[in-house]
Amino acid sequence: MTRATIKDVSRVAGVSIKTVSRVLNKERYVSDDMRQKVEEAVARLNYHPSLAARTLAGRRSFQIGLIHDNPSPYYIFNMQAGVGQRCREANFRMIIQPCDINSPGLVDDIGALIDQAQLDGIIMTPPVTDVGTALAELFRRKIPVVRVQPGTDLTATSAVYIDNVQAADDMTAYLISLGHRRIGLVTGHANYFASGQRLTGYRQALQRAGIGFDAALVQPGQFDFQSGAAAAEALLALAEPPTAIFASSDEMAAGVLAAAHRLGVSVPEQLSVAGFDDTDLAQVVWPSLTTIRQPIRDLGYAAADLLLEFGETIERRQLPHELIVRGSTAGPKT
Amino acid sequence: MTRATIKDVSRVAGVSIKTVSRVLNKERYVSDDMRQKVEEAVARLNYHPSLAARTLAGRRSFQIGLIHDNPSPYYIFNMQAGVGQRCREANFRMIIQPCDINSPGLVDDIGALIDQAQLDGIIMTPPVTDVGTALAELFRRKIPVVRVQPGTDLTATSAVYIDNVQAADDMTAYLISLGHRRIGLVTGHANYFASGQRLTGYRQALQRAGIGFDAALVQPGQFDFQSGAAAAEALLALAEPPTAIFASSDEMAAGVLAAAHRLGVSVPEQLSVAGFDDTDLAQVVWPSLTTIRQPIRDLGYAAADLLLEFGETIERRQLPHELIVRGSTAGPKT
DNA sequence: TCGCGCTATGACAACGTTATCTTATCGGCC
DNA sequence: GGCCGATAAGATAACGTTGTCATAGCGCGA
Numbered sequence: 231m232t233r234a235t236i237k238d239v240s241r242v243a244g245v246s247i248k249t250v251s252r253v254l255n256k257e258r259y260v261s262d263d264m265r266q267k268v269e270e271a272v273a274r275l276n277y278h279p280s281l282a283a284r285t286l287a288g289r290r291s292f293q294i295g296l297i298h299d300n301p302s303p304y305y306i307f308n309m310q311a312g313v314g315q316r317c318r319e320a321n322f323r324m325i326i327q328p329c330d331i332n333s334p335g336l337v338d339d340i341g342a343l344i345d346q347a348q349l350d351g352i353i354m355t356p357p358v359t360d361v362g363t364a365l366a367e368l369f370r371r372k373i374p375v376v377r378v379q380p381g382t383d384l385t386a387t388s389a390v391y392i393d394n395v396q397a398a399d400d401m402t403a404y405l406i407s408l409g410h411r412r413i414g415l416v417t418g419h420a421n422y423f424a425s426g427q428r429l430t431g432y433r434q435a436l437q438r439a440g441i442g443f444d445a446a447l448v449q450p451g452q453f454d455f456q457s458g459a460a461a462a463e464a465l466l467a468l469a470e471p472p473t474a475i476f477a478s479s480d481e482m483a484a485g486v487l488a489a490a491h492r493l494g495v496s497v498p499e500q501l502s503v504a505g506f507d508d509t510d511l512a513q514v515v516w517p518s519l520t521t522i523r524q525p526i527r528d529l530g531y532a533a534a535d536l537l538l539e540f541g542e543t544i545e546r547r548q549l550p551h552e553l554i555v556r557g558s559t560a561g562p563k564t
Numbered sequence: 565m566t567r568a569t570i571k572d573v574s575r576v577a578g579v580s581i582k583t584v585s586r587v588l589n590k591e592r593y594v595s596d597d598m599r600q601k602v603e604e605a606v607a608r609l610n611y612h613p614s615l616a617a618r619t620l621a622g623r624r625s626f627q628i629g630l631i632h633d634n635p636s637p638y639y640i641f642n643m644q645a646g647v648g649q650r651c652r653e654a655n656f657r658m659i660i661q662p663c664d665i666n667s668p669g670l671v672d673d674i675g676a677l678i679d680q681a682q683l684d685g686i687i688m689t690p691p692v693t694d695v696g697t698a699l700a701e702l703f704r705r706k707i708p709v710v711r712v713q714p715g716t717d718l719t720a721t722s723a724v725y726i727d728n729v730q731a732a733d734d735m736t737a738y739l740i741s742l743g744h745r746r747i748g749l750v751t752g753h754a755n756y757f758a759s760g761q762r763l764t765g766y767r768q769a770l771q772r773a774g775i776g777f778d779a780a781l782v783q784p785g786q787f788d789f790q791s792g793a794a795a796a797e798a799l800l801a802l803a804e805p806p807t808a809i810f811a812s813s814d815e816m817a818a819g820v821l822a823a824a825h826r827l828g829v830s831v832p833e834q835l836s837v838a839g840f841d842d843t844d845l846a847q848v849v850w851p852s853l854t855t856i857r858q859p860i861r862d863l864g865y866a867a868a869d870l871l872l873e874f875g876e877t878i879e880r881r882q883l884p885h886e887l888i889v890r891g892s893t894a895g896p897k898t
Numbered sequence: 899t900c901g902c903g904c905t906a907t908g909a910c911a912a913c914g915t916t917a918t919c920t921t922a923t924c925g926g927c928c
Numbered sequence: 929g930g931c932c933g934a935t936a937a938g939a940t941a942a943c944g945t946t947g948t949c950a951t952a953g954c955g956c957g958a
Binding site for chain 2 (some may be wrong): 276278283307481485487
Binding site (some may be wrong): 245246247248249252258259260261264283285286287288 | 904905906907908909910912913914915
């Protein structure tokens with residue numbers, strides 16, 4: 231027994247091949263009578279159209295690509311879940327392409343992917359979103375692109391994002407409202423524009439509260455555990471250490487927690503710690519993290535939605551973030 | 565400018581279409597002269613063959629599927645990384661199919677996937693590996709299958725796995741060697757055969773050391789944080805609580821740590837905690853976890869390797885695990 | 899009554915590869 | 929010298945869909 235083809239369906243239904251194709255593609259000009267006959271035949275034969283043949287004959291491949299260079303399992307997992315969900319709803323397939331933004335072959339790899347699979351669209355996550363040469367290649371091929379949280383050429387492609395400045399402002403303002411005046415910030419990797427945006431939000435909230443900006447309280451990080459721990463050690467070694475540390479990612483916040491544990495600084499009694507992202511990690515460390523919920527899964531879903539609904543038409547969608555208060559923050563010791 | 569086709573290549577190279585195809589597929593009976601001409605033309609035109617056309621015309625699709633129903637971001641991320649790596653080396657593509665083992669549509673979904681994409685092979689991870697109806701569907705279609713850590717029908721398909729019994733034995737023996745006599749075990753989800761195997765290893769090590777088995781020390785878990793925390797609370801509430809707790813996953817071990825923190829039990833001074841998997845999580849909690857390193861990425865790589873190298877021929881490959889000692893374990897307080 | 903536009907259906911080419919079959923050339927061996 | 933097998937190359941038919949064009953019926957206004 232071999233796979234059923236459209237020809238088999240047409241024979242069983244007693245109609246032409248083209249009519250079957252019309253029903254499958256929900257085209258106009260098909261009578262209810264025909265539609266029903268075809269649908270019955272499809273069900274009876276358990277027929278599934280060949281994607282390869284559809285791609286070859288038509289101008290669509292029913293596939294979109296997700297290009298990323300992001301080492302965070304949580305981020306990628308949730309992004310994939312969101313994109314995958316929307317793809318499934320539309321009966322599309324998602325091709326995952328990890329890459330290395332520093333590789334000289336990056337542009338060729340992307341081109342090869344699009345050529346070989348004839349993708350209908352591309353979704354990119356930071357930091358690939360801001361690699362000019364890669365973007366140029368996509369424009370050259372006139373393929374629809376949606377970027378997640380892009381940092382450059384904001385209006386060049388469709389995009390989904392959250393308001394990072396406001397989010398960091400919210401968190402900083404919350405810490406201030408608890409009574410903190412000396413608040414440390416661990417910034418993110420320089421490749422990510424969100425890092426700078428979060429710094430901006432932090433400064434913005436300080437200024438509004440009339441708290442002077444102290445550059446010594448800002449430590450560079452790379453979004454990972456190690457750099458978070460290192461930054462915390464540097465901050466806690468200051469002559470006048472902060473009473474709260476705001477890390478630009480949950481992973482770094484976990485690093486801050488570990489450093490505090492190691493140094494015997496109790497959280498949140500002696501030090502408040504805040505993260506960013508609200509990945510699963512935030513609830514798995516102890517104490518659980520006060521953080522900004524970034525709806526990564528929803529961002530993925532929205533990105534795929536823009537691609538499927540609007541295609542080349544440029545659209546933008548901002549998603550809401552949310553301040554999540556858990557056990558890692560409290561007022562400063564008096 | 566439109567995509568280059570094999571026809572363009574043949575024109576530029578001054579050879580027939582079939583000869584180009586031969587070179588691309590590394591077939592025999594091509595002179596060096598021809599090969600070189602073709603390769604030059606391919607490079608000059610930046611030609612990439614259409615996967616759709618290759619799939620339609622040939623009997624291979626250059627695509628394999630990865631089917632999973634696993635909620636752990638770390639596990640999936642690493643598995644994908646391993647499979648993806650091997651696929652890239654072979655210029656194959658990986659199609660990810662999350663699923664729900666309790667869904668009545670599971671078998672149909674898998675069938676549809678295979679039909680539509682004409683997959684060359686399937687990789688499954690637990691617990692999908694042991695769903696009889698799904699396996700039967702795959703056999704019916706005679707598609708090569710590799711299962712990761714299967715629990716049933718061990719010889720029915722190719723498989724990659726670690727020795728879970730030995731691994732749990734190793735960890736238990738290590739805890740015993742530290743001086744622990746009362747060792748709690750948090751088991752994994754009942755859907756996973758590895759859960760039972762780890763219990764077996766635990767009992768095996770106890771018996772060898774002449775320590776009686778106490779059923780009260782074994783608490784059921786589901787591989788997640790919450791169940792780990794709950795199990796720890798139950799264990800620590802015993803009249804004679806354990807001095808060490810071995811959780812069958814790092815997530816559950818994190819839950820044990822959180823429960824201990826909450827109850828004011830210091831780790832590892834008053835309680836040793838051990839995990840299983842050595843996902844990134846193990847190094848992100850505090851104190852960092854003593855655990856068994858399960859080479860998830862390598863398992864993925866090996867699974868794809870078996871698929872690509874052996875196809876339908878059944879092969880098995882066992883990968884080594886490793887005991888990783890970190891800060892969460894120590895001798896019991898005297 | 900004619901012709902026009904809309905609906906509904908089908909015949910057939912086209913998509914870009916691989917598979918199959920055929921042909922041509924070259925040595926070596928009886 | 930003729931025949932055979934091995935090598936090298938090409939012509940042409942698939943593969944299973946969608947796109948394009950043709951055709952037929954029907955209602956409606958001129």
